[in-house]
Amino acid sequence: MYTPDAVTETEWQRAHEDLIAKEKELTRAQDRLAAERRRQPGYRIGGDHxxxxxxxxxxxxxxxxxxxxxIVYHFMLAPGSDHQCEGCSMFVDNLGHPEHLNARDTTLAVVSRAPYPEIAAVRERMGWTVPWYSSFGGRFNEDMGVTVDGGENFGLSVFIRDGSSVYRTYFTQGRGVEKLGTNWSLLDLTPLGRQELWEDSPEGVPRSEPYAWWRLHGEYGD
Structure with missing residues (x-):
């Protein structure tokens, strides 16, 4: 059974400070990447999905x-399948309360290819309340690149709306999904970001003081 090396408190503090410095640099690098992501162009979604x-x-x-x-999570649930993806289920289990995203003009939904009655049965079994829709019979999954040659993949897409026009601005899959789940990490994927003053965002993005918009869920209308 592995156990970390035993050292003095002084030695631990020195090692800890070295590690924290690396973590802070990673945080700054992630902020720079999020700023670049907010400036990534989008393409208009065609078709009548x-x-x-x-x-x-x-x-x-x-x-x-x-x-x-x-924000759409592409959940691997194929029509008629008796297998429920454990990884997709773990992701949905970790989602926070939607009011915090909603307060930043953002909606989170799940989409699968299975017919809606099959989705509703899984949703009820798992006790989830996140909006979950069926794309059965359409090409949405294929157009988003998560159904290829009949095989199912998972992933996460970000869209922004300009009137009735919808643009896809971001997509990630594989281990890119692992670090997600908090409202902050999900907002960092969007064109508008957290909408806080400290962020490096394009001109025209709404801004407010950090922390000022945070509420207990159920209190955003107060």
């Missing part, structure tokens, strides 16, 4: 729920 959810049919614009930004 239709989804099924608890209220019937939805367009891609409907999934925004009236907000400017949409």
């Amino acid at each position: 239709v989804f099924e959810g608890p209220g019937g049919e939805y367009s891609l614009t409907d999934l925004f729920e009236g907000r400017r930004q949409l």
Whole structure:
């Protein structure tokens, strides 16, 4: 059984400070990358994508729920499959309360190829409340590159809306999804970011003081 080396408190403090310095540099590098990501161009999503959810049919614009930004997690759930992806399930288990994203004009949704009744059964079994839609019968998964030659992949896409026009600005998959799950990390993927004054953001992005917009969920309307 592995156990870290035993050292004096002074030796531990020295090693700890060295490690913290590296962690801080990584944080600054991640901030620079997020600033570059906010400036990444987007391409307009073509086609008339239709989804099924608890209220019937939805367009891609409907999934925004009236907000400017949409984050979609592509959950691996194929039509008729009796396998529920453990990794996708772990990701959804780690999602925070949606009100914090909503307060930054951002909606989070899950999309799978399985018909909606199959999705609803999994959602109920797992006790999830995140919006989850079916793209069954359409080309959304193929167009997003997560269904290839009939095989299912997972991933995460970011979209921004300009009126009725929708643009895809970011996509990640594989280990790029592992570090996500907090509201901060998800907002860092979007064109508008956290919308705080300290961020290096393009002209026109809304800004506010850090921490000032934070609320307990349920208190954003106060």
